[in-house]
Amino acid sequence: MITQKIKGVLKMITTEDFNESTFAWPKGFYSDATHIGLKNQKLDFGWIYSKVPAKTAGVYTTNKFCAAPTAKTKEIVSKNHELQAIIANSAIANSCTGLQGENDVLTEQALVAKRLDISPELVGVASTGLIGAFLPMDKIEKGISELTLATNTDITKAILTTDTKAKIISVDFDIQGIPCKISGFAKGSGMIHPKMATMLAFVTTDIAIADNTLQPLLSELTDITFNQITVDGDTSTNDMVLTLANGLAGNAPIKENSPDYQLFKAALHFVLQKLAQKIAADGEGATKLVESNVLNAQSSSDAQKIAKAIVGSNLVKAAIFGADPNWGRIISTIGATSADFNPKTIDIKINEFPVVQQSLAVDFDEAQISNSLKKDIITLTVNLNDGDFAGQAWGCDLTYDYVKINATYSS
């Protein structure tokens, strides 16, 4: 929720200022996907195209083995701040593939550029799947020749790996009385699952935005959304979040700290957070979404660090799978972080039930809390009573199926 002072009146921007709608592409965006034989029968290759070059911001993996497509896309977006197309495949990550991998990316860019009659530097490339395998360039080339300028949503399925469902969201809102749309989609089922090469998220919007405005906004919002989810704690070589704004809604370009900017920020935050939650909820083997809320910390980074540690603890995750109100694991996890806090003033709630007050156990009805832990969404609230800052993170439970999926993947 964002508070914005407009002409002396405090206006609270809430989700009521924009509407979650059925997924559709913003003005001027086209998309199509196909099956080129990387996956068994399923859609595995697709693109997004914007009628005009779109202002583009990106956030990329920090893994030292950055995959070839991720590195190339980062390079061109950092230099030009715009893209007009994105080509994406699943099943093969084109990571740890050396010079051949880099050349395959250049070839892929050139083929898409030729087909769409645009510069190769306007083509972003994204891959997700097995590390160490090369792209079958004959199939890629054939695929590019088959894709059309449709407006279907097949690409939201084509990028999936072990995901059990597509993660999509559209929101509508007015800026300067002009209807605008943000539509995002993501894959990831394992915040991090390196072999499957993890998370991708693409957000498209038709708003017009001023120069040098989208990148800092995306970076800020990624830190409190995608960077606050975890499924298994690893970081892949192919992680990428791209946001494209093509300006075709026709509004005057929005500038930082204007009321329009605050509304757009709230809507984009909503889109990124929903996609992040959808990834966490569909974590490998997951049966539950776990949200941790840390309140009254000494700093935002302390609050976020603790929130993420809680949803990242195998012991907490296994306890939640087992509907076990085991607060000792939560408090131990808090204590093992590098965050600063007073260890004597902590209150903990599991869902709505207090289990710890002032760092000591309170009497609670174990059966009642265990029952509430059988819900699909679990909330863990930690009040540090030691400051004014809050943070959130999202994860999932640790289940037999997580072990099964990851023990039997390649055999």
Place this chain on the structure above:
Amino acid sequence: MITQKIKGVLKMITTEDFNESTFAWPKGFYSDATHIGLKNQKLDFGWIYSKVPAKTAGVYTTNKFCAAPTAKTKEIVSKNHELQAIIANSAIANSCTGLQGENDVLTEQALVAKRLDISPELVGVASTGLIGAFLPMDKIEKGISELTLATNTDITKAILTTDTKAKIISVDFDIQGIPCKISGFAKGSGMIHPKMATMLAFVTTDIAIADNTLQPLLSELTDITFNQITVDGDTSTNDMVLTLANGLAGNAPIKENSPDYQLFKAALHFVLQKLAQKIAADGEGATKLVESNVLNAQSSSDAQKIAKAIVGSNLVKAAIFGADPNWGRIISTIGATSADFNPKTIDIKINEFPVVQQSLAVDFDEAQISNSLKKDIITLTVNLNDGDFAGQAWGCDLTYDYVKINATYSS
């Protein structure tokens, strides 16, 4: 292996300089244990006593919620550098128990001191088990009255929680022609498993050692042994390693950098490493011990960081459970650390089989490696080819039983 220059001759100290023997207490150490009703029917309470005060060094949890017994023991060992007795229980951690927990520790110390006719400040206290529960002091008092100055090894069982076996080792060696012994035991089935309150290790020896020598040595060796194992990545509130040297072997006190010191260091290193490996091999649900060796790193700390990250990765652990030679997960884990290295020069072996050379896949026989991953001990070797430093770490596989144990613990 330690190389020591003696009178101009290089002498290599190897494990042949000391003998692993059947577990027995060093001269002047006594021990007994009993069942006081904390666990169901099993041994759960015991002590160690030395005829004379023993020089003592300790390493303790870094968790901000340090349990009352751990904090008290740390306080007295840091002040006096000696203990004459240790009292230990399993099943209840006496952690997050506030003032009452602290008072219970003082009472326990006083009761043991009275029974043994020594100062309470010579009594170390260790607890392991459920966080947030209070010690039943009537049972503790009765237990202390029942313990005797025996020389049995029951205490090595009494400290266990979800461990499937006791972890014990004795080594014999001569110093100045005088036979000496080091005997150690540990518990832990989860490097860290906060609710069960994790790892304890006690090492006793009859050697005489000079002042201010044991603590730096224990700290140095703990960093490359117990601090390099991981089962699930959490840090408990009760972790403690204590080493007691009572001097009753009768050797002249050994001083730093003497040949005797190097031999003692090698023997103590061997004891700590064996106990650490035994904890990792008996990790909750584990079917295999996993050792990672990182070679030719830019620094020791980089090598150790990478080694520990590899055995700590859920994805690597699940792949090893599934006998899946999934090197992409290993390389992703390396890339996600904060260590410095050249990402283009990495060689990886799974057991004796090369799978990556110069950061690129090599052809390998998947069935052959998968078969070798069915052994009880798995070795992962990473050669960074970027420096002169090495590091090791130990862990275990991630199995259905890990999830089962931790999902169903309290219900």
